[in-house]
Amino acid sequence: MANEPVDRRVDRRAFLARSAALAAAGAAGTAGAIALPSAAGAATTATTAVTTSAATSVAALTPARRAPNLDQPNAYARPRPEAVADPTELTLAEAAWMIRAQRLTPQRLLEAYLARIGTYDTTYQAFNVVLVEQAMAASRVAGRSRHLGPLHGIPLAIKDNYYTRGVRTTANSFLFEDFVPPYDATPVARLTANGAIVLGKTQMGPLATTRATTPAGVVTTVNAWAPANPRVDPGGSSTGTATSVAGRMATSGTGTQTGGSITAPSNAQNLTGLKPTMGRVSLHGIVPLTYTRDHPGPLARDAKDAAIMLAAMAGEDPQDPRTQGLPPVPDLITAATPVRRGGKVSLRWRTRIGVLPGFADGTSDTAQARKAYLTKLASIPGVRLVDVPFPEEWDLLTGNEFNNVRLPERSEPFMPYLRENLPGFGVSVLGWLQGALLGGNEFLTGQRAKLLLLERVLDQIFDHCDVVVQTGPVPFDILGLPEIAFPIGFTGAGLPIGTILGGLPYGEDRLLSVAAAYQAVTDWHWRRPADPPASAADARRGDTLKTRRSVRAGAADPARGRLSADEVAATTQ
Amino acid sequence: MPPTPPTDAELDVMIRVRLASLGIDLDQLPAGTDPDPLTGAPGRDAALASLRSFVRGTVGTLAGYQLPATAGADAETADALSQQHAPMLYPSISTEWRR
Numbered sequence: 116m117a118n119e120p121v122d123r124r125v126d127r128r129a130f131l132a133r134s135a136a137l138a139a140a141g142a143a144g145t146a147g148a149i150a151l152p153s154a155a156g157a158a159t160t161a162t163t164a165v166t167t168s169a170a171t172s173v174a175a176l177t178p179a180r181r182a183p184n185l186d187q188p189n190a191y192a193r194p195r196p197e198a199v200a201d202p203t204e205l206t207l208a209e210a211a212w213m214i215r216a217q218r219l220t221p222q223r224l225l226e227a228y229l230a231r232i233g234t235y236d237t238t239y240q241a242f243n244v245v246l247v248e249q250a251m252a253a254s255r256v257a258g259r260s261r262h263l264g265p266l267h268g269i270p271l272a273i274k275d276n277y278y279t280r281g282v283r284t285t286a287n288s289f290l291f292e293d294f295v296p297p298y299d300a301t302p303v304a305r306l307t308a309n310g311a312i313v314l315g316k317t318q319m320g321p322l323a324t325t326r327a328t329t330p331a332g333v334v335t336t337v338n339a340w341a342p343a344n345p346r347v348d349p350g351g352s353s354t355g356t357a358t359s360v361a362g363r364m365a366t367s368g369t370g371t372q373t374g375g376s377i378t379a380p381s382n383a384q385n386l387t388g389l390k391p392t393m394g395r396v397s398l399h400g401i402v403p404l405t406y407t408r409d410h411p412g413p414l415a416r417d418a419k420d421a422a423i424m425l426a427a428m429a430g431e432d433p434q435d436p437r438t439q440g441l442p443p444v445p446d447l448i449t450a451a452t453p454v455r456r457g458g459k460v461s462l463r464w465r466t467r468i469g470v471l472p473g474f475a476d477g478t479s480d481t482a483q484a485r486k487a488y489l490t491k492l493a494s495i496p497g498v499r500l501v502d503v504p505f506p507e508e509w510d511l512l513t514g515n516e517f518n519n520v521r522l523p524e525r526s527e528p529f530m531p532y533l534r535e536n537l538p539g540f541g542v543s544v545l546g547w548l549q550g551a552l553l554g555g556n557e558f559l560t561g562q563r564a565k566l567l568l569l570e571r572v573l574d575q576i577f578d579h580c581d582v583v584v585q586t587g588p589v590p591f592d593i594l595g596l597p598e599i600a601f602p603i604g605f606t607g608a609g610l611p612i613g614t615i616l617g618g619l620p621y622g623e624d625r626l627l628s629v630a631a632a633y634q635a636v637t638d639w640h641w642r643r644p645a646d647p648p649a650s651a652a653d654a655r656r657g658d659t660l661k662t663r664r665s666v667r668a669g670a671a672d673p674a675r676g677r678l679s680a681d682e683v684a685a686t687t688q
Numbered sequence: 689m690p691p692t693p694p695t696d697a698e699l700d701v702m703i704r705v706r707l708a709s710l711g712i713d714l715d716q717l718p719a720g721t722d723p724d725p726l727t728g729a730p731g732r733d734a735a736l737a738s739l740r741s742f743v744r745g746t747v748g749t750l751a752g753y754q755l756p757a758t759a760g761a762d763a764e765t766a767d768a769l770s771q772q773h774a775p776m777l778y779p780s781i782s783t784e785w786r787r
Contacts, residue, residue, distance in 0.1 A: 330727070331726065393781060407777045437778060440784070516745055516749035516750060517750065517753075520750065522746075534710075536716075537713075537717055537729065538716060538724055541727045541729055544730065551712060552707075554747070556751060557747055559775050562775030564750075564755065565775075565776065566775060566776045569779040595780035596780050620784060621780075677728070680723060680729065680735070681734070684738060
């Protein structure tokens with residue numbers, strides 16, 4: 116006979132799983148799962164009514180803590196000589212080494228970024244606001260306070276759908292253009308609790324739907340590798356974060372991905388972007404696009420930097436049930452540290468890398484880069500390439516129609532806005548109207564299809580390999596599986612070519628280990644775009660930016676082009 | 689014999705009625721096909737054309753999909769979904785929960 120009552124033996128996680136499966140629509144209302152500005156405002160009103168301090172209630176809402184495994188020797192990298200000469204060239208791990216060794220102050224690092232922002236961001240338009248005074252104050256505090264770890268004093272670019280306390284969070288929309296959150300999103304709170312500095316909020320696709328434009332569709336942010344040509348896709352919707360990191364205006368940054376919004380801009384701009392497993396990073400305090408598929412994650416300069424960022428952002432959050440009951444976060448930073456055996460770079464763990472049919476077929480620049488990538492991978496000890504098939508019905512189950520099952524998750528939480536202000540959705544409105552037309556039957560069939568797709572991916576792909584190349588981000592976005600994007604070459608026109616590797620649930624450590632080993636034997640990730648032309652006036656503005664309180668983006672230039680609602684619907688995430 | 693597919697006009701009525709039943713008035717959008725110059729929101733005729741395409745494509749495809757019967761299922765009940773795996777909102781999380 117058991118020595119405790121039955122309520123102590125019930126598997127709570129299994130109960131949660133059943134509840135989630137049977138009450139799909141109800142899950143949308145789960146406490147803390149949805150971050151819409153109106154709800155945030157209501158929460159603030161309620162909490163401030165019973166407390167004497169709004170700050171007290173904010174602290175209760177946003178759990179921030181030092182991340183275990185973050186402050187360790189592998190998080191610090193001795194800088195390359197060329198990076199020592201220009202702090203904006205430092206990777207996060209290198210900047211962390213410099214700051215810990217007291218060879219660089221957080222203030223000096225920030226000022227270097229501000230100089231570049233002032234000089235070049237009128238061209239790049241990566242930021243919608245730069246928090247000069249706030250960041251300067253934080254850097255001064257960091258300069259005289261106890262060292263908190265590798266993020267200590269590191270300026271970050273934060274996508275504008277992450278709540279930032281006291282700073283407008285618009286999700287680049289008319290609907291939220293005046294919204295000022297009362298608390299930080301959990302990932303922001305965790306980054307700053309570990310010493311990071313919020314440098315600014317970045318331009319993004321309207322409501323996270325496409326490349327960065329104004330809410331009315333006028334193109335804003337350009338690709339840092341082709342600043343004179345706005346038609347070159349910078350990748351969306353975490354466009355501004357990507358351009359800010361690629362343009363050396365921030366050390367690293369945050370994005371969100373629903374259908375390629377971290378991996379696409381990373382691949383377009385020669386960065387390493389990591390979309391973690393669903394639930395690995397809390398979505399509390401992030402304006403939702405699709406609450407079962409939104410994934411917060413970093414856009415960084417290499418695998419080590421992505422690991423540091425994710426190590427700080429990840430972990431269970433009492434405000435987000437999607438994060439609960441999952442495996443503990445492993446040592447991502449060590450995973451992203453290349454190992455050498457016999458003087459040669461080797462994989463940390465023996466890894467079978469699955470190659471899907473047709474991945475490197477053809478003669479295009481991309482195909483050539485993919486062939487060279489596979490050849491280089493195969494030369495690393497510990498790698499075994501294996502051909503894997505597409506699972507049954509792959510095209511259908513990962514195609515546009517089944518992908519669209521996410522759309523009711525847009526309309527349902529936004530119903531008050533749809534009733535009162537349809538034009539307020541601007542150029543992105545069609546996805547929200549489409550969602551309102553999808554019935555419950557079709558929605559549930561789509562949910563069943565996701566599970567079927569996952570079982571086929573696990574049985575028909577991952578029975579043969581540990582990680583698998585991806586021909587696009589959407590299949591693993593549908594399933595909530597992790598993906599890492601990183602550079603593998605350039606086109607003849609000098610534009611970056613990236614690739615995506617997908618992993619098993621919670622397999623971020625394996626993905627980082629493969630990307631880190633590849634980056635230890637290649638130099639694509641070290642290449643930086645040339646600076647755009649700048650006038651003397653631009654340079655003067657850069658020098659004086661540190662005296663300003665904050666700087667908002669200038670007016671969008673219609674000459675950069677404009678996306679129509681149909682174009683947004685066709686490229687929506 | 690399958691029902692006759694709806695015409696554009698019939699779909700327009702269905703779309704408007706469905707949205708109206710949710711409290712959404714499509715007439716908030718500008719008339720015609722041209723977008724609102726200030727907000728970029730599409731004209732309502734353009735929106736209707738896009739929504740018709742969505743209903744014919746996505747709704748039709750999802751509604752018409754027959755999941756494969758679970759291995760060993762009785763042939764007489766194979767067409768029904770009632771004995772198949774319960775749908776999951778978060779497949780990656782569900783794999784952990786089911787271990």
